[in-house]
Amino acid sequence: MEARPLTDYTMIRTIVLVLAGLGVVMVMSSSMASSFASSASVWSQAIRQTIMVAGGLFFFWLLLRMSPDRLRRFSHVIMGISVLLLVVVLTPLGTGREEVGSQSWLVLGPASLQPSELARVAIAIWGASILANKDYNRPSRLDNGFAPFIAVAVLCLGLIGLQGDYGMAVSFSIVVAFILLFAGISWRLIAAAGAVALVGMVFVFLSGGYRSNRFHVYFDALFGRFEDTRGIAFQSHQGFLSLADGSLFGVGLGQSRAKWFYLPEARNDFIFAVIGEELGLWGGALVIVLFGLLGFFGLRAARRARNQFQALLAAALTTGVVSQAFINIAYVLGLLPVTGIQLPMLSAGGTSAVITLGAMGMLASVARHEPDAVSSMQNYGRPAFDRVLGIGEPKSPGQMVRGRRSVRTAAGRRERFGAPVTARPAAPREPREDREFQRPVTGNRGQSRPRYDVRRDSSWRGGRRAS
Template sequence: MTQDTTARGQSAPDRLRAHIRDYLSRPFFDYFLILSVVALITAVGAVMVLSSSTTWSALDSGVWTQGLRHMVFLFVGYVVLWLALWMRPSMIRRLATPLLLLTIVLLCAVLIPGVGTGLVESGARSWLALGPFTFQPSELAKVTLAVWGAHYLSDRGPVRHWLNNHYMHYCGVTVLIVGLILRQPDVGMAVVCLSVAGLVLVFAGIPGRFITGMVAAGGVLAVGYALVSTFGGGEGNYRTHRLEVYKDALLGDFDDVRGKAFQSYQGFLSLAEGGTGGVGPGQSRAKWFYLPEAKNDFIFAIIGEETGLVGGTLVILLFGALGLVGLRCAMRSTDPYLKLLAATLTAGVVSQAFVNIGYVVGLLPVTGIQLPMISSGGSSAIITVGSMGLLASAARHEPEAVSTMQSYGRPAIDRLLRLREPDPAGSRGAVRRRARPVRQSTEPVTHRRGPRSSAPSSTEGRQPPRPTGPGGGSVTGGAGSRRRRPRPGGPVRPDHHHTRRRG
């Protein structure tokens, strides 16, 4: 009666806050929300790629060719997501170093003439041809930096030396990977990898002096690169034009709408034509060869044109929700490896999404970064969706979720996907099993019929330790053999009826 009266006496905002707290405190809230948001984002991407690629697909082999191809890649990405959920975190951690070596080998293979492709099409040799498909190793590199960085930097002690420490070792590996990507050259993906590495270091707790040094070094490199791009000619003029277009976009006054500012200007026209409600799905005019890269880099302009402000806001809210729940999962996790991995993957994907949206609406310079899980792409869709499986696995190994599964069993989606129960030990499962002490026999020692040795004990005169377990002095609870204290000055007399009480 008291509870009902209290519930009736609460105001509507208080009841709403109580319901929200109730949902947020449920064990599988993060796990279910991550899977739901990823499914919604990929569904939006499938529809928009299918709509924006019809014109270019009609020139090749069929109207729906590129859209169906994107759906096949999404299906493969979901298979990788299922594998990430099925594998134990300890297994993923053991595969971190082989994944790093494989990534470096693939990045080196891209630079070999005749092996790497894509120089003519996009200005960067960034792909490897695998039969009818192409693979971009730099997409794998950004996930590798997160997975291996979380493995290498978690459970590390304090910095002992300013140069020879784990933070500097990770920075050295990052410089190697970013240098290989710049050799392609692919400045946009190099910036993404640098941002992921920076997030790993920040979430790993790098000292403030190291952050100041890295920011200063990055500023010097950026200024140097800008100067070389401005006065170096060739490809540098292309980078300079992007900065000029960025200035025009901020001011809203494009100088050359038929030349260097053509793509950004057409993106602005698409967003303006969409208005509040959009022109309708499939009714975009910009995709009729007006807007370059309509299905890739500037797909958010097509979303704004066909669905208007409502659809664009929905996409932004979906990525915002993914960021909030991913960081919440990182804070709720007790495993240092899963905590660092969840925070880095979440921040990496969300920051890449907002960079893409930012340069489409004119807030950032155009960098050629795709909108994750929405833009058309093979390796990008597979790797990004698969990495969300790692994030969902971290949510699945939250302490409340593990305890609930042990008590009440797996949820329906886990039984449908045939996933095993999570390992309570997390990423250290194999290590803890190896370090588990061997249980000793708990059978009591039979009494001897003869007297014991009459040699005085080396512990004579000392008080024996108080037993900590039910069977003796083992800290882990194991029982050792019971021995009577020798009497000073003579042998121990066998006493089969009375046991001498311990001190």
Template sequence: MDYGVLMVTIGLLTALGLVVAYSTTTTWSVVAEDSTVWSSAVRQTIYVILGLIVMWLAMKLPLDWVRRFSPLLMVVSIILLIAVLIVGTGAEEVGSQSWLRLGPVSFQPSELARVAIAIWGAHYLTGCTAPGKNLHVRQWVFLGVSFITCVLIMSQGDFGMTATTVLIVVALLFFTGMSWVWIAAGGGLAMFLLAVLLIFGSGYRAERISTYMDALTGHFDETRTSAFQTYQGFLSLGDGGLLGLGLGQSRAKWYYLPEAKNDFVFAVIGEELGLWGGIIVIGLFAVLAVYGFRTAMRNTKPFMALMSATLVAGIVFQAFFNIGYVIGMFPVTGVQLPLLSSGGTATVITLGALGLVVSCARHEPEAISSMQYNGFPTIDRLLRLPEPSPNDGMLGARRATLPSEEQLEKRRERGSVAQRPAGTRPRRPRPHERASTSALRHDFHPVERKRPSDGRQERPYTTERYRAHGRDSRRTR
């Protein structure tokens, strides 16, 4: 099933991220104040454990609750984005004021805002269509809220987070069926505004454009100033070769690559694991994209389809941008590599978002049918996950009519539902029985009923019986 492949892929990326964190953070932990060589690695392990707990809770949480509280989540994220801009409240790191500090704990609200706009947008735009070239009123409202969110993130000086948020908004509008005319016009306008901010904004952003042009040509003029990190990333990838230097053997992490544990972690992976290691990382994100989008296509609930597709698109776009600027395809934007870069807020929120995607995969019709006939998978029993309901995620919509336990008990008393012997599996309905069993559950199955008058068995009226009776057997005048 799709959600099994998704869980394996997420587990491999998380495990690889922990291994890389232990390799890249030890050098910088030595020079930090009041820190030991393993302090950063242990801290990242705690973040991963916390993220896995959040992922487990997201898998257990009914998706109706996710829909119901998505507007509140969006409001809270906007309030936190405003709080970051208040003098004395927000903290500045790496050139952007995008952090809230609560004692020893720091939190980045823009990470929450990206996930919130995907969840709330999927809820708000469910059932919304844009006929022809006209926008639906809900799409105008969504665009307004998205514009406010992007402006608040851009005001913090975080260009990379703004770009990925814009891509999430565009992806969600594309999935709702918006016309290509509006998508092209909006995307072109957004790219133009971002280019203006890059050129006429802060000096270091203009230097990034110059460094990007040098990376495209392969000729660096400022290898000791503005292009230092990009140049060192190229050297790290070149040193790795085909098979790499081995885990923990990177030379760039010894203060040659300033952001070895965050933005340029892919360069360290390429140096230690070589070309094949980089291909494996790209392949894992490709598997995540394929099975995530397939989950959206297979799901019959519009909310689940929109939410899973948008969340997966946001994570894959972020990985694509990070790997792209490390190898020189894009300007350096400061976007982290999901699940592989060190960071608390990004790790916890990314794992929580992937938990919602896995929950949507568990609610596929094929997955529900497999669980009803074959029983719960071992991983579900170990995690004590609830049985996925066919009605989950249909907030405000007409729900399927499934019999309750009381109704089933009354049917058993009347003899319309047979008691299945303990330890046996329910038999599959025959072709002539499927028309009368639109909603099947694992605790009952259709059987041949006895007539109360003569006690004879009632047989289905098949084509063979019709032919045996002949056309003259019908009552005519």
């Protein structure tokens, strides 16, 4: 892989596109019954999801064209908008409390927005911006970035908790913890925060209600017994039955029986159970391998990134998406309590699809701007994927400072590429006092030679002159 500079970029974009395509297919398959029941059409949910994925791919393309360092300029604005939306969703404008138990959505005409999804990506961008190149040995100093980051993270976490979306609060906390970890903060502080989170989960377990019931179902499933398969354990039990029906090779794409109102949230939280039923063990293993590869190449891109901001951004985005995926898969398999976290790029959900694919566009942009990748594309050309989609050549930091205009000039081209090897040196002539002095151009070995000027080259015929 070291001999192939574009490996990270190629693998990340390929994995993301495969997951997005698989998500559209599986949402189409798992939502037929619920779509027909709600709108008398088996395609309504599938068409809506396809439109949202298309919008997410547009943002993927848009952010792939943008340099991560240019995105850094807007990090404060993005974070401010996210905090504002988290506050607005707690007002009467927010909805979802009666339907799913958490007031997490803002209805915007025919579409809805989940601000906590945006906040999870915003904290990654803003955190990477203010924590890059900071002294992690003194996190309490106000001018060091760590104290403001922790304060804003706690504020966002409290607002998400007030919405009642504890699953998203856990996912948000994981992103914050990984940013601090990659920025170099002490493990002791991370462990202390984890202990506080553990106390909070114990409190939820003892407080009663449907969240406490999820812990009871988890312990029942962990020991292989369900006490109430028609009540609180209905969804988890049906998920287990779907996975068991799939066996090794599955019952066939579109042939799931659980989606016919046996498995609640078949197209959302428990879509992995439908994947296991229709595609079998190999289909579920494929999804796990794809997210594992995304984690590997995302963290590899972070290690090879141009600067610490891009490294922190890539690491935070990668761990945020991959951890969310494995939490979802784990609670479908009974390894964790059900939290309501969706399977990114596979579950039905407009906000999640658009924001997650946009975040993956940022991650692919970081991989595309690795120093080796920039050098490879500038010397050997862009991949066919970039040429077809009109994605320009990435720039090095020095080239971005000089700007595009200087590159278009002859002096800018010589500065970037060196003297052309096909240039003919001017014929030696006797020096004249009235001739304009020409500054010598230094060759590859430090020797001075006259600058080539086609207007003084007697080998040209026909009166051809330089433009």
